[in-house]
Amino acid sequence: MSIKDEFQETKSELRLASLYQWFERAVVLFLTLLIAIVVVAAVWTLSLKILFGLVLAGGLDPSDFRVFQAVFGMIFTVIIALEFKKSLLVVAERREAVVQIRSVIVIALLAICRKVILLDLNETDALHTLAFATVILALGIVYWLVRDSDGRREETA
Known part of the structure; x- marks a missing residue:
């Protein structure tokens, strides 16, 4: 399908969209933009902290568990934000009203x-550790x- 055909199809879909669908699409795109800004800011901050705060300052000690905990925590925060942005884009591109x-x-x-x-x-007791394990398993x-x-649904379709 050419770009012109896709544009025409999208244009005809938008004409048929209800006011609420327009509103929903605008909100999702706005949230996607905000998350993208947060991701860029987080990556920038993470880069500065790792480069200047740890590497150049000599604070990157491979045997210091707390430093690696902090770095991996910041990296996971960026990964979570990216996954959230991806799920918003999936919602924006969907044709059904079901969130993934x-x-x-x-x-x-x-x-x-x-x-x-x-x-x-x-500093964590066994009950909290068990609770985290249970949540992850569930x-x-x-x-x-x-x-x-x-x-199974795809196989039957």
């Missing part, structure tokens, strides 16, 4: 994993079930 639950589960898994990475096991099972049901 897999994206929400992946974002939740990433957030919990970030928390576990930043967790200081010396989200993993839900993701597997949703992915499995999506696969």
Whole structure:
């Protein structure tokens, strides 16, 4: 399909869109722009902290667990923001009114994993550790079930 044909198709779809669909699309695009700005700012800040705060200042000690915890925490924050932006773009491009639950589960898994990475096991009791493990296991099972049901739905279609 040529770009001209795609443009014509999009133009005809937009003419048929209701006021709410226009509003929804505008909000999603605005949120995507905001998340993109946050991602750029986070990557810039992360780069400056790693380059000037750790490498040039001599603070990057491979044996210092706290430094690696902080760096990986910042990296996971950027990854979570990127996944959130991607899920917003999927919503903006969708043709159905269903939000992709897999994206929400992946974002939740990433957030919990970030928390576990930043967790200081010396200061955390066993009950909290068990709670994190249970949440990760439950989200993993839900993701597997949703992915499995999506696969079965595609096979029947």
